[in-house]
Amino acid sequence: MCVIISLTEENYLKAIYTLSHLFEESEVSTNQISDHLNNKAATVTDMLKRLAEKKLIHYIPYQGVKLTEKGRQTAIKVIRKHRLWEVFLVDKLQFKWDEVHEIAEQLEHINSDELIQRLDKFLGKPKFDPHGDPIPDANGQLNVVKAIPLNQHKIKGQFTFVGVCEHSKTFLQHLTSIGLKIGDVLKVEEINEFDNSFKVKINKNNSQFFSNKVASNILVEIKK
Amino acid sequence: MCVIISLTEENYLKAIYTLSHLFEESEVSTNQISDHLNNKAATVTDMLKRLAEKKLIHYIPYQGVKLTEKGRQTAIKVIRKHRLWEVFLVDKLQFKWDEVHEIAEQLEHINSDELIQRLDKFLGKPKFDPHGDPIPDANGQLNVVKAIPLNQHKIKGQFTFVGVCEHSKTFLQHLTSIGLKIGDVLKVEEINEFDNSFKVKINKNNSQFFSNKVASNILVEIKK
DNA sequence: CTTAAAATTTAGGCTAGTCTAAATTTTTGT
DNA sequence: ACAAAAATTTAGACTAGCCTAAATTTTAAG
Incomplete structure (x- = not known):
């Protein structure tokens, strides 16, 4: 149940989630991931083996990768945290919408369910982040944007x-x-x-x- | 000027700062640090060599360790962040004072001067954290508590x-x-x-x- | 349908941060 | 002042994440 997922692993899961939605294909390739995260394909292969071991992805060598339900939930949770923190930075600290990404990339890895639940409430349970991206709810449901x-x-x-x-x-x-x-x-x-x-x-x-x-x-x- | 200081290194600097004030002695021992951080003395020795290399501490083998001015500034900044985040958690998110330590231990490593400056202002430039500990100012000045x-x-x-x-x-x-x-x-x-x-x-x-x-x-x- | 190019994986190496066990230095008790 | 105990460091090993170079597999072009 409670496998520990490192910051680096979270970033890989988020990348796989993002890429699979970007290209509207369920399978993501090693090279897509290495481009997205700015590291080498060999490094990605190493990590894919570890993520598969932890049952966070389905991985077929040479074929590609997709998230398991557990992997998807983890990725969505990171995205939820990222977008909630962006709302905090803009609404409460008056950052501009072009200034928040880098800080949110750090804050998205803070691990506390209680914190996120309270932050969400504090911000008025926002549905969208400052760039208009939908914020997944606490159950991992994400509004599909039809724009x-x-x-x-x-x-x-x-x-x-x-x-x-x-x-x-x-x-x-x-x-x-x-x-x-x-x-x-x-x-x-x-x-x-x-x-x-x-x-x-x-x-x-x-x-x-x-x-x-x-x-x-x-x-x-x-x-x- | 801009040596990168890892999360782990920040924790060691904070530990050295805390211990030197706890016992009111400038020199801190390897064992004190290993007890405080729950790791082994040999591990601490390794890290002390790295911190000395980076000019963050004065280290004399077998004698003990104390912070350089640069090390002290780094430690104080982490403590400032920790205490400001605790104020945020209690004042804004209604956490209780006994619930905030673990979360603040994570948040204290978020790296953005602009964030801290804005958070400080948002919180009304507090002088003390929820436990009454003084919050260092942006220049690293810390009120001495005479209680x-x-x-x-x-x-x-x-x-x-x-x-x-x-x-x-x-x-x-x-x-x-x-x-x-x-x-x-x-x-x-x-x-x-x-x-x-x-x-x-x-x-x-x-x-x-x-x-x-x-x-x-x-x-x-x-x-x- | 075969071969060159592209993508991917394997092999081997590096650093940070951790450990245990052994060696060394300092401290302490008589 | 010297031996035993305590503290500390050294040596050697491990994992996570990263790398380069070489080997392998897949894809694509003629």
């Missing part, structure tokens, strides 16, 4: 900005400089046929152009 | 309860069950000559007896 990138809507109309695909500091800072925050209403007034840029009005402000690249990393829902 | 154990006052009179010598869960729970909290006023009405127990009134409540052992672990100041 899609702005550039996949080929029509004019009104949308709500609910999340980002790209989480890099530079992209988030760019959105801040544009004046865009989670929850803003985006009115697409024009889609430029030449470069597929989007002419957009944020809330009631002046309209401006979003490059297709920016539009492809902004998740929106059709405004109700 | 002494209740049983060293051989006289009747009024005192303020400002801290504890013993931080164990059972002792803290015992104080809670007695109804004693930091800041309470203690009126010593009688000192029993037979067993050196203290008849004490807490605030305006009924008086009760404190064993000498309890009295020796309660830090008080003479009430102004």
Whole structure:
């Protein structure tokens, strides 16, 4: 029941979880993991053997890897902690949304169920983190986000900005400089046929152009 | 300037700091450290060599060890983080004072100056942790507590309860069950000559007896 | 369908941090 | 002051995580 899972192992499980959702394939490869975690394939192979030993993954040599239910629960719990701490950092300590990732990467490994339960309550049981990513509940249930990138809507109309695909500091800072925050209403007034840029009005402000690249990393829902 | 200090090294520095203050001697011995950290003397010797290499301690084989200024600053910073997080856990998350130590032992190693600065501000720049221990300031200055154990006052009179010598869960729970909290006023009405127990009134409540052992672990100041 | 390229694993080595057992140094008791 | 006890260090071994280089397996291209 209570196998001890190290910080490093938690990071591997999180990586496998993230990659399997990123590419919408259940099997994740050794190279995908080594790229994601910035270490060597041989190192990953070592760890996969250990994780399989602990029944946290299903591992077939040369084939790939996927999480067991126990592995998935562990990964989800780390993600829950990461996102709750991000809410804490932004809502309570007034960090900006582009400043919290590195600190949350540390805090996500703090091990105390009681702490997380109380932190969740203290924050008002938030459903989304500062980047719009859903926070898994205490039972490991995760809302599936049905939002899609702005550039996949080929029509004019009104949308709500609910999340980002790209989480890099530079992209988030760019959105801040544009004046865009989670929850803003985006009115697409024009889609430029030449470069597929989007002419957009944020809330009631002046309209401006979003490059297709920016539009492809902004998740929106059709405004109700 | 920026030597990386591991979590384990931080724990050794904190142990050396704590022990040197506990026994009011600048030199700390290998055995004291190994007892305090629950590992073997040989393990400690290894680590002392590494810490000396990094100029965090002055180490003379067979003689003992003391912190360099850099080692002291590092230790103090860990203690500052530990105590600030304890305030967070008690004041914001409503943990009890006997529940926070283990979690703070983890949180004290989170590495972000910006985080600590903001946490400090969020908590209202507290000067003491939930057990009455002083919180070092951002420059590593630590208020010296001039309180002494209740049983060293051989006289009747009024005192303020400002801290504890013993931080164990059972002792803290015992104080809670007695109804004693930091800041309470203690009126010593009688000192029993037979067993050196203290008849004490807490605030305006009924008086009760404190064993000498309890009295020796309660830090008080003479009430102004 | 065969072979070159790509992906993966194996083999062997490194460091940090731990241990036990043996050797050494310091302290203490008479 | 000297032997026994206590404290400390050295030597050698182990695990977790990482690495490089070589071997193996899978994939892909002609």
